[in-house]
Amino acid sequence: MLKRWQHFIRTRFGNGGAHGHRALPLANQPFVVLDTETTGLNPQRDRILSLGIVPVRDARIRVRECREWFLAQEVFDGESVPIHGILREGPNARLPEREVLEGLRERLEGTIVVGHHVAFDRAMLQAAYARWELPPPDQPFVDTEALYRHTLIKSRLLRRKERYTLDDLASRYGISCKDRHTALGDAQITAYALLHILEALKSKGVRDTAQLLKLGGLRG
Amino acid sequence: MNNRIAERVADFLGRYPPFSELTEKDLLALAGGVDILYREKHRYIFREEDPAHAFFYVVHRGAVELRRSSSGEIMDICDEGDIFGLRPLMAGESYKLEARTQEESILYAIPIAQFRPLVTTYEEVGNFLIESFASNTRNPYARQHSGTLVGTGFGSEAAIPGSPPALLPLKAPKKLVTCTPDTPVKDVAARMTVKKVGSVLVLEAGLPVGIITDRDLRTQVVSGNHPIDAPARAVMTTPVITYPKGLTVTQAQLGMMKNQIGHLCLTEDGTPGSPAVGILSKHDLLLAMGQNPEVLMRAVGRSTRIKEIRAVRNRITRLLQRYLQHNVPMSLTMKIISELNDACIKQVILLALQKEPPPPVPFAWISLGSQGRGEQLLLTDQDNALVYAAVEAGKQEETQAYFLKLAGRINKGLLKIGYPYCPAEMMASNPDWCLPLDQWKKRITQWMRNTGSEEVLLSSIFFDFNYTYGAERLVRELTDFIFERVESHPIFLQHLARGALQSPSPTGFFRQFLLEQDGAHKDFFDLKHRALLPLTDAARVLTLAHRIPGINNTAARFEKLAEADPANRELFLSCSYATKALLKFRARQGLLHGDSGRFIALEQLSKEEKMKLKRCFKALKGLQELIAVRFQLKSVL
Numbered sequence: 001m002l003k004r005w006q007h008f009i010r011t012r013f014g015n016g017g018a019h020g021h022r023a024l025p026l027a028n029q030p031f032v033v034l035d036t037e038t039t040g041l042n043p044q045r046d047r048i049l050s051l052g053i054v055p056v057r058d059a060r061i062r063v064r065e066c067r068e069w070f071l072a073q074e075v076f077d078g079e080s081v082p083i084h085g086i087l088r089e090g091p092n093a094r095l096p097e098r099e100v101l102e103g104l105r106e107r108l109e110g111t112i113v114v115g116h117h118v119a120f121d122r123a124m125l126q127a128a129y130a131r132w133e134l135p136p137p138d139q140p141f142v143d144t145e146a147l148y149r150h151t152l153i154k155s156r157l158l159r160r161k162e163r164y165t166l167d168d169l170a171s172r173y174g175i176s177c178k179d180r181h182t183a184l185g186d187a188q189i190t191a192y193a194l195l196h197i198l199e200a201l202k203s204k205g206v207r208d209t210a211q212l213l214k215l216g217g218l219r220g
Numbered sequence: 221m222n223n224r225i226a227e228r229v230a231d232f233l234g235r236y237p238p239f240s241e242l243t244e245k246d247l248l249a250l251a252g253g254v255d256i257l258y259r260e261k262h263r264y265i266f267r268e269e270d271p272a273h274a275f276f277y278v279v280h281r282g283a284v285e286l287r288r289s290s291s292g293e294i295m296d297i298c299d300e301g302d303i304f305g306l307r308p309l310m311a312g313e314s315y316k317l318e319a320r321t322q323e324e325s326i327l328y329a330i331p332i333a334q335f336r337p338l339v340t341t342y343e344e345v346g347n348f349l350i351e352s353f354a355s356n357t358r359n360p361y362a363r364q365h366s367g368t369l370v371g372t373g374f375g376s377e378a379a380i381p382g383s384p385p386a387l388l389p390l391k392a393p394k395k396l397v398t399c400t401p402d403t404p405v406k407d408v409a410a411r412m413t414v415k416k417v418g419s420v421l422v423l424e425a426g427l428p429v430g431i432i433t434d435r436d437l438r439t440q441v442v443s444g445n446h447p448i449d450a451p452a453r454a455v456m457t458t459p460v461i462t463y464p465k466g467l468t469v470t471q472a473q474l475g476m477m478k479n480q481i482g483h484l485c486l487t488e489d490g491t492p493g494s495p496a497v498g499i500l501s502k503h504d505l506l507l508a509m510g511q512n513p514e515v516l517m518r519a520v521g522r523s524t525r526i527k528e529i530r531a532v533r534n535r536i537t538r539l540l541q542r543y544l545q546h547n548v549p550m551s552l553t554m555k556i557i558s559e560l561n562d563a564c565i566k567q568v569i570l571l572a573l574q575k576e577p578p579p580p581v582p583f584a585w586i587s588l589g590s591q592g593r594g595e596q597l598l599l600t601d602q603d604n605a606l607v608y609a610a611v612e613a614g615k616q617e618e619t620q621a622y623f624l625k626l627a628g629r630i631n632k633g634l635l636k637i638g639y640p641y642c643p644a645e646m647m648a649s650n651p652d653w654c655l656p657l658d659q660w661k662k663r664i665t666q667w668m669r670n671t672g673s674e675e676v677l678l679s680s681i682f683f684d685f686n687y688t689y690g691a692e693r694l695v696r697e698l699t700d701f702i703f704e705r706v707e708s709h710p711i712f713l714q715h716l717a718r719g720a721l722q723s724p725s726p727t728g729f730f731r732q733f734l735l736e737q738d739g740a741h742k743d744f745f746d747l748k749h750r751a752l753l754p755l756t757d758a759a760r761v762l763t764l765a766h767r768i769p770g771i772n773n774t775a776a777r778f779e780k781l782a783e784a785d786p787a788n789r790e791l792f793l794s795c796s797y798a799t800k801a802l803l804k805f806r807a808r809q810g811l812l813h814g815d816s817g818r819f820i821a822l823e824q825l826s827k828e829e830k831m832k833l834k835r836c837f838k839a840l841k842g843l844q845e846l847i848a849v850r851f852q853l854k855s856v857l
Contacts, residue, residue: 060256060257063226182224188225192256
């Protein structure tokens with residue numbers, strides 16, 4: 001019954017849109033924090049090098065379920081190596097992209113996907129799924145930058161930044177940046193930030209997923 | 221599996237006990253099962269009587285307070301690396317305390333199912349947990365706790381201190397000089413000269429087969445029995461008499477006497493079939509015996525000058541160092557060191573008497589304070605008094621003048637051997653502390669009658685007096701008098717009790733430790749004032765109230781009190797333990813920093829040391845509560 005109802009809402013209001021998700025109390029909503037390292041910034045041309053996920057349930061980071069995948073590359077862009085440090089023949093086992101995408105889909109089931117500037121990660125994922133002619137993940141995506149904005153005091157006296165980087169959030173919440181610029185490391189920092197943000201939003205009256213998606217959900 | 225987050229968790233946990241004991245592999249596996257939580261300030265992790273979670277917690281960042289919800293009393297504050305909420309999981313109980321974040325905190329939740337097997341695999345982990353659980357119980361070594369609280373799997377003996385070593389093991393001899401049976405004697409002699417040793421061990425296939433000493437070279441080679449290029453086997457004494465390493469002075473002495481030899485070969489298991497670890501010579505033995513209490517005692521008695529006593533005092537300090545290193549039971553250590561200190565003081569008095577005309581009337585020298593209690597390990601201020609027999613009228617002034625002069629000489633002598641003067645001038649050279657017996661009685665009556673609190677503080681250490689030298693009868697009479705008077709002045713005990721509560725126990729304050737606010741020792745912890753003094757004061761008033769005469773040592777007083785008052789047995793025993801632990805701690809700190817060990821820099825302590833201290837304070841707190849109730853004092857706590 002529930003499944004059909006969900007399906008109805010989804011078809012009616014669009015895939016994974018902010019209004020298509022069932023409103024759950026935030027405490028019960030599972031999240032998957034996700035980050036990708038890519039060869040570049042163009043979703044059509046560039047490829048995902050690695051993918052890290054940090055599941056968060058009941059406001060707890062589930063260390064056991066954290067994963068980092070390194071993807072086998074058909075094309076290799078030497079220029080981005082200095083940033084992410086992932087070599088073509090690195091020490092980590094490389095998996096075929098298709099396998100990773102399918103594994104990811106399983107783990108995203110029933111969650112809200114969270115990331116910092118996650119619109120880019122979503123675009124990369126959508127392009128990748130499309131290349132393999134797989135349906136893209138239909139979970140709602142929430143951006144921590146957008147959420148973070150809402151935790152700040154609204155005042156005309158305070159000039160707010162245009163953009164808040166992951167480093168800004170990390171320094172605001174005192175999170176160690178030890179593994180910055182690795183997929184799992186960034187996902188971990190984002191996950192810590194998410195725990196802080198959720199608490200901060202709770203005190204501002206944000207109690208369920210519908211409200212959360214309204215504040216930070218990606219459109220379409 | 222690629223899980224760098226687990227690695228980060230492991231990095232953190234590995235910095236703290238008991239996780240620091242785990243192998244990298246086990247630690248990483250444990251870290252992999254961890255959940256990470258964030259809690260804002262003043263949020264509950266669990267409440268009293270909540271059923272136990274499947275996890276226990278380690279504070280990653282922030283601070284968590286554990287309190288009893290009924291009284292709101294803070295039992296503990298956990299900060300980075302501290303574990304909480306484990307005990308109910310091990311015992312299969314519900315939570316007995318509530319846990320609330322004191323500031324915003326990140327916690328690691330560690331699944332108990334994954335941790336439990338490690339407790340049995342790693343002995344150190346088990347021991348650590350017993351220690352830490354014990355710090356939440358009154359008596360850390362109460363058997364019923366160590367047995368049942370953690371369920372099965374722990375060695376329950378682990379918590380009980382090892383059996384007292386009767387004598388100290390000898391220090392392992394430093395260098396082992398060896399040769400083979402084929403080495404020419406000439407080379408052997410050269411080697412002995414270079415290495416400056418009197419003996420060489422002959423090894424064959426790594427095992428001792430013979431020994432060559434200076435004496436062998438003299439009787440076998442120089443005498444012409446063997447040429448100087450003879451092989452070692454021709455002149456060596458064989459077989460070698462072997463003893464196990466770690467033998468005591470007495471054993472070594474007996475071994476040399478029995479075999480009429482001057483060198484013992486020490487091997488791994490004491491047989492010639494195991495590798496040699498060293499050679500013990502008579503000379504080594506003599507050196508070791510230099511730090512033997514009996515030898516020191518004799519040295520004190522033989523001293524004819526203050527300077528010599530001072531040298532012996534330094535050796536006593538070294539002996540203490542070794543006792544502490546080898547964990548000789550504290551009660552034994554205290555007894556031996558006090559005896560030696562007493563002997564030093566006696567000798568100072570004897571020397572002083574030689575320089576003065578004979579005393580006009582019998583007198584007794586009384587040690588007060590820590591020396592009086594037999595708790596003095598390091599050199600602390602001298603607190604003493606002098607009592608002399610009644611003097612016929614008209615000769616009073618003259619007599620006091622004599623004793624003041626004598627006391628002055630003794631005080632000066634004590635200063636020379638290392639006891640600084642008492643800043644409060646509680647010394648026999650002070651006319652207030654150098655009185656005939658009847659005047660002392662008058663004074664004590666006065667203290668008991670007019671018990672202004674200033675007076676109590678002043679007089680309290682007097683009640684820890686101990687006879688050191690002279691006419692013991694005088695001291696006994698004084699003791700009897702005090703007990704007699706206590707009976708008729710119950711109010712005095714109440715004042716003494718109030719005095720005992722004047723330094724609140726250091727628990728319940730921020731992170732448990734109350735540091736000094738100002739002065740030269742700002743930000744240090746005053747071990748004497750905050751921890752030892754309250755225990756001593758409490759023991760004193762309780763022994764007076766229970767009319768237990770003749771015991772001045774605080775730890776012994778608590779043991780006696782445990783017998784006299786079975787209802788509070790546990791508490792008293794834990795106080796006795798705490799006293800010994802704190803004294804030892806103070807002595808260790810003192811030796812480490814070359815001072816009296818009174819002030820402690822907390823950040824230099826290890827986690828275990830802090831835990832031990834905390835545990836002692838818990839006993840103290842219980843004791844102060846007991847005193848407040850027993851002497852019907854309004855709670856000053």
